[in-house]
Amino acid sequence: xxxxxxxxxxxxxxxxxxxxxxxxxxxxxxxxxxxxxxxxxxxxxxxxxxxxxxxxxxxxxxxxxxxxxxxxxxxxxxxxxxxxxxxxxxxxxxxxxxxxxxxxxxxxxxxxxxxxxxxxxxxxxxxxxxxxxxxxxxxxxxxxxxxxxxxxxxxxxxxxxxxxxxxxxxxxxxxxxxxxxxxxxxxxxxxxxxxxxxxxxxxxxxxxxxxxxxxxxxxxxxxxxxxxxxxxxxxxxxxxxxxxxxxxxxxxxxxxxxxxxxxxxxxxxxxxxxxxxxxxxxxxxxxxxxxxxxxxxxxxxxxxxxxx
Amino acid sequence: xxxxxxxxxxxxxxxxxxxxxxxxxxxxxxxxxxxxxxxxxxxxxxxxxxxxxxxxxxxxxxxxxxxxxxxxxxxxxxxxxxxxxxxxxxxxxxxxxxxxxxxxxxxxxxxxxxxxxxxxxxxxxxxxxxxxxxxxxxxxxxxxxxxxxxxxxxxxxxxxxxxxxxxxxxxxxxxxxxxxxxxxxxxxxxxxxxxxxxxxxxxxxxxxxxxxxxxxxxxxxxxxxxxxxxxxxxxxxxxxxxxxxxxxxxxxxxxxxxxxxxxxxxxxxxxxxxxxxxxxxxxxxxxxxxxxxxxxxxxxxxxxxxxxxxxxxxxxxxxxxxxxxxxxxxxxxxxx
Amino acid sequence: xxxxxxxxxxxxxxxxxxxxxxxxxxxxxxxxxxxxxxxxxxxxxxxxxxxxxxxxxxxxxxxxxxxxxxxxxxxxxxxxxxxxxxxxxxxxxxxxxxxxxxxxxxxxxxxxxxxxxxxxxxxxxxxxxxxxxxxxxxxxxxxxxxxxxxxxxxxxxxxxxxxxxxxxxxxxxxxxxxxxxxxxxxxxxxxxxxxxxxxxxxxxxxxxxxxxxxxxxxxxxxxxxxxxxxxxxxxxxxxxxxxxxxxxxxxxxxxxxxxxxxxxxxxxxxxxxxxxxxxxxxxxxxxxxxxxxxxxxxxxxxxxxxxxxxxxxxxxxxxxxxx
Numbered sequence: 001x002x003x004x005x006x007x008x009x010x011x012x013x014x015x016x017x018x019x020x021x022x023x024x025x026x027x028x029x030x031x032x033x034x035x036x037x038x039x040x041x042x043x044x045x046x047x048x049x050x051x052x053x054x055x056x057x058x059x060x061x062x063x064x065x066x067x068x069x070x071x072x073x074x075x076x077x078x079x080x081x082x083x084x085x086x087x088x089x090x091x092x093x094x095x096x097x098x099x100x101x102x103x104x105x106x107x108x109x110x111x112x113x114x115x116x117x118x119x120x121x122x123x124x125x126x127x128x129x130x131x132x133x134x135x136x137x138x139x140x141x142x143x144x145x146x147x148x149x150x151x152x153x154x155x156x157x158x159x160x161x162x163x164x165x166x167x168x169x170x171x172x173x174x175x176x177x178x179x180x181x182x183x184x185x186x187x188x189x190x191x192x193x194x195x196x197x198x199x200x201x202x203x204x205x206x207x208x209x210x211x212x213x214x215x216x217x218x219x220x221x222x223x224x225x226x227x228x229x230x231x232x233x234x235x236x237x238x239x240x241x242x243x244x245x246x247x248x249x250x251x252x253x254x255x256x257x258x259x260x261x262x263x264x265x266x267x268x269x270x271x272x273x274x275x276x277x278x279x280x281x282x283x284x285x286x287x288x289x290x291x292x293x294x295x296x297x298x299x300x301x302x303x304x305x306x307x308x
Numbered sequence: 309x310x311x312x313x314x315x316x317x318x319x320x321x322x323x324x325x326x327x328x329x330x331x332x333x334x335x336x337x338x339x340x341x342x343x344x345x346x347x348x349x350x351x352x353x354x355x356x357x358x359x360x361x362x363x364x365x366x367x368x369x370x371x372x373x374x375x376x377x378x379x380x381x382x383x384x385x386x387x388x389x390x391x392x393x394x395x396x397x398x399x400x401x402x403x404x405x406x407x408x409x410x411x412x413x414x415x416x417x418x419x420x421x422x423x424x425x426x427x428x429x430x431x432x433x434x435x436x437x438x439x440x441x442x443x444x445x446x447x448x449x450x451x452x453x454x455x456x457x458x459x460x461x462x463x464x465x466x467x468x469x470x471x472x473x474x475x476x477x478x479x480x481x482x483x484x485x486x487x488x489x490x491x492x493x494x495x496x497x498x499x500x501x502x503x504x505x506x507x508x509x510x511x512x513x514x515x516x517x518x519x520x521x522x523x524x525x526x527x528x529x530x531x532x533x534x535x536x537x538x539x540x541x542x543x544x545x546x547x548x549x550x551x552x553x554x555x556x557x558x559x560x561x562x563x564x565x566x567x568x569x570x571x572x573x574x575x576x577x578x579x580x581x582x583x584x585x586x587x588x589x590x591x592x593x594x595x596x597x598x599x600x601x602x603x604x605x606x607x608x609x610x611x612x613x614x615x616x617x618x619x620x621x622x623x624x625x626x627x628x629x630x631x632x633x634x635x636x637x638x639x640x641x642x643x644x
Numbered sequence: 645x646x647x648x649x650x651x652x653x654x655x656x657x658x659x660x661x662x663x664x665x666x667x668x669x670x671x672x673x674x675x676x677x678x679x680x681x682x683x684x685x686x687x688x689x690x691x692x693x694x695x696x697x698x699x700x701x702x703x704x705x706x707x708x709x710x711x712x713x714x715x716x717x718x719x720x721x722x723x724x725x726x727x728x729x730x731x732x733x734x735x736x737x738x739x740x741x742x743x744x745x746x747x748x749x750x751x752x753x754x755x756x757x758x759x760x761x762x763x764x765x766x767x768x769x770x771x772x773x774x775x776x777x778x779x780x781x782x783x784x785x786x787x788x789x790x791x792x793x794x795x796x797x798x799x800x801x802x803x804x805x806x807x808x809x810x811x812x813x814x815x816x817x818x819x820x821x822x823x824x825x826x827x828x829x830x831x832x833x834x835x836x837x838x839x840x841x842x843x844x845x846x847x848x849x850x851x852x853x854x855x856x857x858x859x860x861x862x863x864x865x866x867x868x869x870x871x872x873x874x875x876x877x878x879x880x881x882x883x884x885x886x887x888x889x890x891x892x893x894x895x896x897x898x899x900x901x902x903x904x905x906x907x908x909x910x911x912x913x914x915x916x917x918x919x920x921x922x923x924x925x926x927x928x929x930x931x932x933x934x935x936x937x938x939x940x941x942x943x944x945x946x947x948x949x950x951x952x953x954x955x956x957x958x959x960x961x962x963x964x965x966x967x
Contacts, residue, residue, distance in 0.1 A: 147662075152900035154907070155940065162925050162933045163670035239786050243907055246788045247922050262789055266911075270807060274796050281789035288784045296780070372869055406871030413869075418862035423884045423960060432880070433870040468960040484870060 028301045035297035042290040045283075049105040056099035057084050061255050075275050089275040091264055097275060100261055101283045107257035108287070111168065112238035115175035119237075120230050122176065123183025124222070128214060130184065131191035141184065148181035153240060161249050171250045175237045186229045190222040224302035231295035235288045242284055258284045319390065321491050321524040322348040322371070327384035329363075329370045338595045340366040340379065342548040345621070346541075348492065351522040353515075355535030355556065357571075358545035361592055364528045365414075367545070368494045371526070372411050373401045388492065407437040410485035414497040416478035420469035426480060427465040433487050452483040456513060475506035482514070489521055496528045511538055532571060536560055544568045547603035548595060550621065554628035562639035564630040566608045569639065602632070610634045652952065656945040663941045664715060667934055668708050720938060721931030725924070730935035734917055738939075739819040740810060741916030744908065745901040747823060747836035749894055752843035757890065759844075760851025765878065767856060775848060782845030787904065791838040791911035798834060806831050808913035835912040839905055843897060850893055854886030861885075888958050895951030899944040 030036055048055070058065050075089040075097075088097035130141040148156065160174040194200060195218065203213045244250040245259030256264065258280045265276025329341035341363045348354045358364045369375050371386055373393055386393040388409065393401065405411075413419040420429060430449035434440050440448070446465065453461035456479040469477055478498055485493055495514070499507035515538055518525050529535060535542055535556065542559045544552045544567065552565040563569045573586035590607040599605055601616040608615065614633045621631045625640055702710075714720070720730045763772035799807035811831030813820035822828030858864060859882065867877045906918035913919070917936060924932040 151944075152903040155900075155903040158903075158906065158921065158925070159667075159670065159937055162921075162930070162937070165928075166925075235784070239784075242786050243788055246786075247907065247910055248926060249922075259786075259788075262792065266792060269792060269796055270800060272800060274800075277789070277792050278796070281786070281792070284786055284789065285784065288786070289781065292780060292784050374865060374868055376865075402871050402873065404871070405869055411866075411869040413862055413866055415862060419866040421863040421867065421881050421885070423888070423958075424881070425960075428880075432872060432876065436870065436872045436876070470960070481866070 025301060029297065032297045032300075035294055038290040038293035038297075041286065042294060045105060045287050045290070046109065048102055049109050052099075052102035052106055056096075056102045058096050058099045060095045060100040060103050074273075075279075088279045089273075091261070091276045092268065097261075097279050100256065101258065101280050104256055104258040104261050104280060105283060105287070107168075107255065108238050108241060108259075108284070111172055111175070111241045111257070112234050115172045115237050115241075116179060116230055116234040118172075119176045119179035119233065120183050120226065123180035124187045124219075124226060126180070127184035127187030127189075128191055128218065128222070131188045131195060132210070132214060132218075138188075142188070145181040145184050148177075149185070153178045153236070154243070157240060157244060158249075161244070166249050168250060168252070171241055171244050174244070175240060178240065179233050179237060182229055182233055183226065186225050187222050190225050191218055194218055194221045228295060228299045228302055231291060231298055235291040235295065238284070238291075239288055320347045320349045321389065322526075323385070323387040324367075324371070325385040325387070327367065327370060327386060328382045329366050329375055329379060330382045331379040333378055336596045339548050339598075340595065341370060343621070344384070344543075344545070344548075344550050346543045346550065346553060348524045348526060348541075350491075350524055351518060352540045353518055353525045353527055353538055355539030355542045356526055356528045356545060357530065357532060357535055357542060359530055359592060361595070362545040363548040364530075364545045365496055368411065368496050368526065368528050371492075371494055372405060372409065373398075374405075374411075403437065406433050406484075406490075407488045408490050409492045409494065410488070410490040412478070412481050412485050412493065412495040412498040415501050416474050416481055416498075417501070419481050420477055422469055424468075425465070426467055426469065426472075430465070430480075430484055430487065433484055437488060448487065449483075452486055453480070455486065455517075456480075456483045457509070458483070475502050475510070478502060478506075478510060479513075482510070486517065490523060492524045492526070494526045494528070497530070499534065500529070500531070507534075514538070532560070544571070547593060547598060549603065549631060550629075551604065551632070552628075552630045553621075554625075558625070558628045562636070562641070564624050564628065564635035564637070564639065565604075565632045566610050566634075566636065567604050568630075569636050570607075610636075649953075652949055656949060659945055660942065664712055664938065665708070667937050668711055715938065720935040723924075723929050723932045725927055725929045725932075730931040731939070733920065733932055734935050734939050737915065737917040737920050739821060740914060741902060741905050741909070741918060743821055743823050744832065744835055744839060744905050744914060744916060745898060747832055748839035748843060748901055748905075749898055751836055751840040752847050753890070753894060755840070756844045756847025757851055760848040761855055761878070761883075761886075763848065764852040764855025764859070767852070772852075776852070779845040779848045782841050782848075785841065787838060787842065788907050788911050790841055791835070791908055794834045794838055795911070805834055807834075810915055835908050835914050838911065839901060839908040842904070843894070843901060846897065847890060847894065850890050851886055854889055855882060858882045858885045888955070891958060892951060892955050895954060896948065898951075899940075899947050902943060903940060 053059065075087060077089070078085050084096060088101070090096055091100065126141050130138040156178045157171075157174040160177055161170055164170040164173065200213065200217060203217050208217075241250060241257065242259030242262070245257050246263040248260075248263065250257065250259065253260065253264075261280035262277045262284070265273070265278075265280070269277050324347070325345050327341055327344040328339070331338040331340055344363070344367055346354060346356075356364045356367060366375065366379065370381055371388075371393065373381070373396070375381060381394055384394065388404070393404070396404075420426070427446060427449060430452070431442060431445040434445040434448060435442075450461045450465060453464060458464055458476060458479055464472075464476075469480075472480065478501075482498070499510050502510065511534065514525065514527075517523065527535060527539060539556050542552075542554065542556050543550050544559065544565065546567050552559055552563065552568045559568060560572065563572055567588070570586070570588040574588065588607055593599065593603060593606060599616075600618075602608070602611070602619050605611040605615040612634060617633075619631050619633050621629050623629050624632075624635050624637070628640075718731055722728065723730050723733055726733055759775050763775040766772050795807045798805045809831055810822045810828065812825040812827040813822050814824040814828075815821075816824065822832050864877060864881055867881045872881075902917075905914075905916060906922060908914065909916045909918035910922055917940070921933065921936045924930070924936070
């Protein structure tokens with residue numbers, strides 16, 4: 001390879017730049033306008049949920065603020081005393097739908113994200129344990145995972161609610177039981193691959209404590225797929241919570257989440273009062289779609305197999 | 309630029325002239341086949357030799373007009389009995405494929421559809437081109453299977469591909485190629501994936517068929533020893549171009565291009581016992597970053613300043629072409 | 645083949661057994677069996693009698709075996725609400741749920757397969773991108789809300805379809821079916837579409853991925869080299885290969901479709917098993933809950949078994965190995 005004949009290389013003219021994994025990740029993520037848009041929408045939803053008490057026109061859970069005379073008003077109408085304009089109408093209790101949706105989002109997000117985080121902790125630990133311990137431990141854990149995954153989510157959730165009864169906490173428990181297996185399977189799969197890599201062998205040769213190898217070496221490398229699964233699972237948890245609430249198995253009627261708001265509007269819809277069910281559904285839809293779009297793109301960016 | 313191989317009185321079956329096929333990838337334009345010309349006469353076998361990535365397979369697919377996106381034929385002519393395939397419509401091509409021009413693929417494990425029976429895969433080939441009854445087609449399929457040396461063809465027609473060994477599958481693929489007695493068969497390394505003994509059987513079979521039916525064959529391979537016994541002519545490809553082209557005896561006995569020379573030097577059987585095997589230094593260049601001029605210059609022991617210009621394909625000896633400014637004339641006993 | 649079948653049957657029996665343990669523990673150990681199995685309206689004397697009759701004073705393992713023994717005889721207790729054998733209640737509602745689930749699966753294949761095929765063959769076209777965006781929506785849309793919107797548009801606004809119920813039914817083989825009458829079909833259209841929505845998205849994605857993968861296979865290129873018409877290559881060579889994963893997944897999803905019909909049945913007041921279980925959970929009619937869980941797991945196992953057998957019919961490679 002004589003240097004004199006080396007051709008100019010047109011494709012590598014960009015100035016070399018220090019590229020951290022995070023920076024590369026951000027720039028790759030930003031490539032999809034749709035995903036960035038979805039992320040912005042999702043963050044806006046989170047902000048609305050957090051600051052709902054400050055920005056919502058009324059507190060929909062404070063029955064003293066509700067006026068039954070304002071019940072089932074069309075979107076855009078004013079309250080009886082003229083103090084509030086109900087932009088999205090009211091439900092049968094005279095509850096401002098906009099405020100109801102803002103507060104409902106809080107419950108949906110807390111239940112969805114909360115259960116996803118706990119399920120991720122449980123699932124990731126068990127998955128890591130299965131991968132690292134191997135043998136019988138691995139078999140037992142993975143059999144459980146297979147069993148769990150072979151059942152449809154709704155059936156597992158129904159089963160748990162049938163055993164434990166209705167209620168928010170039981171819904172959260174049901175969501176955790178439904179979700180943990182996805183994390184366990186993902187983490188075990190990645191950990192098994194990573195375990196055979198040289199850097200783990202190197203760490204073992206240095207006689208580093210197992211705990212350190214797992215948490216400082218193995219776990220960070222399992223994070224990308226874990227993040228992808230978590231994103232998708234949060235969306236699924238929110239949808240499932242809404243479904244269970246719609247079926248009347250979740251949150252109490254005095255503090256409705258989005259699913260229950262929709263359920264409350266069900267009977268009035270047949271008489272054409274669509275807004276009670278329609279708008280909470282739109283809020284739910286936007287939330288789930290934005291999370292799914294972010295998750296979809298995260299998977300493309302974080303999955304090295306799909307890179308071209 | 310006219311091919312110089314002396315042909316028989318009949319017009320050649322296939323004439324490829326200045327063929328160019330490029331792949332428009334994200335990383336850039338890859339000139340997979342660049343200015344390739346050769347001629348295959350009736351009943352003759354052309355060995356298309358080169359290492360992987362040299363463009364020999366893409367040349368074969370270009371003749372079939374089966375180059376997929378992002379690849380495209382960007383120039384040249386492929387004259388099949390005088391008809392330019394580059395300009396033919398997709399429908400005209402469809403009628404030629406499997407009928408007048410057939411192709412055999414490299415990996416016999418992958419070429420037959422795993423969920424269809426052998427008889428289905430053979431009969432559909434016939435029914436795609438002629439109005440033949442199922443029964444007549446089955447009869448013909450059975451005969452053809454027998455011809456390529458498959459025992460109890462009646463029974464085998466009802467089988468699925470996975471019930472065959474690799475060698476048997478390749479025989480089935482060859483039988484499918486032979487169903488319409490094509491004028492040209494493009495065989496893309498059909499024996500590479502097979503055991504040496506089976507390879508020999510199939511080579512013998514193909515040679516016999518070519519001689520009996522007058523079918524022309526383009527035999528694509530990386531194995532010089534295969535073409536040595538099989539081909540009439542040889543075209544050696546390097547980095548998308550034909551480096552050397554001539555009759556098999558001429559090219560193998562006195563190679564002109566340093567690449568061919570190096571290839572022959574690295575074949576064990578051609579070395580004397582005890583002598584070290586010679587090898588070509590370096591690796592095949594990426595087609596995205598070819599040096600200007602001769603693509604072989606970075607690995608060539610004879611490279612000089614002049615090689616930074618693109619060498620033309622030239623008839624250096626009678627009926628023996630090479631794309632080189634500094635050919636091995638001493639191999640042919642000619643003073644430089 | 646028969647060895648294989650026998651092995652699968654034993655496996656299925658073991659899963660059934662495991663489920664019975666889980667349900668037993670769930671209902672008898674986690675919950676309060678007295679509260680679960682005895683009507684809340686019962687007085688003290690009745691309760692004591694019932695506790696003795698149910699054997700709730702016996703050790704847990706003994707209770708389990710009597711539960712198992714009764715279950716094997718088809719006795720899973722009596723519903724408090726309907727005062728009928730729980731299993732009989734489930735059996736009465738099963739046809740409604742089954743026809744809904746099958747209708748949804750049929751729709752999913754009917755709509756999803758052509759769309760997925762199209763999206764897979766022209767992956768970069770506008771049509772394909774629209775289809776794929778639609779399938780993301782299909783995955784994201786909460787089923788129950790879509791159901792409500794369907795009712796709003798087609799029943800309330802347009803008045804084309806009835807909003808709830810099963811409509812006219814015909815009795816065949818001792819069970820009542822809606823899909824055999826026109827009126828029944830109009831009742832079924834919206835719930836079936838609603839239930840199918842998620843599966844349509846799934847079938848689209850599976851088909852598209854399958855087509856894209858298969859199109860790259862050597863045997864497809866070889867089929868082109870044989871001069872086959874595109875119609876035959878796609879219709880036979882590609883289609884038969886993608887049918888295997890699609891049938892497998894759709895078949896396996898049938899169980900999940902039956903489970904998810906809980907939601908659709910609640911929206912459309914479809915009188916199937918799903919509506920029954922929700923009502924039963926709401927009024928704590930636990931014998932019915934147990935019966936539902938056990939029978940749905942049973943259905944699951946049967947479906948998986950059938951799909952496995954079907955898979956071996958479709959794929960010649962599997963067929964041979966299992967011989």
